[in-house]
Amino acid sequence: xxxxxxxxxxxxxxxxxxxxxxxxxxxxSSAVASxxxxxxxxxxxxxxxxxxTRALSPTEQGNxxxxxxxxxxxxxxxxxxxxxxxxxxxxxxxxxxxPIGLGQRFLAPLIPLFKNDNPxxxxxxxxxxxxxxxxxxxxxxxxxxGVPEDSSLRIRKVADCDRVLCASPAYLExxxxxxxxxxxxxxxxxxxxxxxxxxxxxQWMLQxxxxxxxxxxxxxxxxxxxxxxxSWALDGHGIILKPVFEVAEHLSNGAxxxxxxxxxxxxxxMAFLYTHKKYQDPKVRLFIDFVVPHIEKALKASVEQVRVxxxxxxxxx
Numbered sequence: 453x454x455x456x457x458x459x460x461x462x463x464x465x466x467x468x469x470x471x472x473x474x475x476x477x478x479x480x481s482s483a484v485a486s487x488x489x490x491x492x493x494x495x496x497x498x499x500x501x502x503x504x505t506r507a508l509s510p511t512e513q514g515n516x517x518x519x520x521x522x523x524x525x526x527x528x529x530x531x532x533x534x535x536x537x538x539x540x541x542x543x544x545x546x547x548x549x550x551p552i553g554l555g556q557r558f559l560a561p562l563i564p565l566f567k568n569d570n571p572x573x574x575x576x577x578x579x580x581x582x583x584x585x586x587x588x589x590x591x592x593x594x595x596x597x598g599v600p601e602d603s604s605l606r607i608r609k610v611a612d613c614d615r616v617l618c619a620s621p622a623y624l625e626x627x628x629x630x631x632x633x634x635x636x637x638x639x640x641x642x643x644x645x646x647x648x649x650x651x652x653x654x655q656w657m658l659q660x661x662x663x664x665x666x667x668x669x670x671x672x673x674x675x676x677x678x679x680x681x682x683s684w685a686l687d688g689h690g691i692i693l694k695p696v697f698e699v700a701e702h703l704s705n706g707a708x709x710x711x712x713x714x715x716x717x718x719x720x721x722m723a724f725l726y727t728h729k730k731y732q733d734p735k736v737r738l739f740i741d742f743v744v745p746h747i748e749k750a751l752k753a754s755v756e757q758v759r760v761x762x763x764x765x766x767x768x769x
Contacts, residue, residue, distance in 0.1 A: 543572035550595035642690035643671035
């Protein structure tokens with residue numbers, strides 16, 4: 453098992469390009485990660501990485517070994533999956549990614565419940581609003597909001613999520629209520645945008661009588677953390693575009709109010725993404741089958757909460 457752990461450590465160091473990042477990912481210290489790499493190099497009698505004070509890069513032998521190492525770990529995981537199918541006791545570690553708001557609200561509370569029912573499975577939950585690479589980051593599955601770009605992935609759809617444009621009463625009193633989406637472009641209103649490395653240009657997809665239109669919004673602030681945008685909106689700094697479930701509480705208590713209801717955002721698909729190979733892993737299917745019904749129920753509850761509260765009239769014009 454020590455040799456397999458050394459190989460797993462090598463794979464994560466290779467993929468992340470950083471010893472400390474790999475150590476954090478594997479929940480070990482940098483010293484342990486470095487020791488495992490040294491043991492592997494001693495066993496193979498080759499140098500796998502070139503190390504300097506500022507960078508770490510694979511050697512030619514490291515590049516060659518990576519391809520074989522991945523096959524070794526894949527074979528072990530497939531064998532473990534076969535055993536799990538026979539014994540009906542899935543075991544191992546699941547690496548799951550999700551957007552921050554979705555993960556905090558839905559997945560985080562469900563993981564302890566799943567663990568209680570499946571004590572042999574551990575969960576590593578990674579929350580980020582940036583785009584993730586399932587294979588490159590060693591993920592088993594990722595929660596997704598939007599339209600996947602990689603057609604080779606399997607998709608387990610959860611729901612179509614309605615989205616809203618909303619702002620605080622203080623902002624609307626100061627800047628006025630937008631009448632058309634053109635006011636989001638001409639500088640009349642401030643839009644709060646999410647931005648992360650590789651993110652597309654700011655374009656909000658809105659529905660109008662003539663069809664879907666792309667609105668290149670403008671605003672003074674941006675962040676790679678969705679909840680930061682919500683906080684700015686609550687503090688009166690601008691308009692945000694959000695799935696209803698992320699702002700349901702604020703809409704229901706009046707801290708945020710919807711705008712441009714005649715030009716609502718296009719709904720976004722919520723889904724689980726995973727590779728074809730991971731679909732064969734029983735613990736992946738078990739996890740997805742467990743959480744999806746809970747999330748569907750929570751989504752319906754959040755939408756119903758907003759629908760009931762929205763019947764109360766607003767005095768902001």
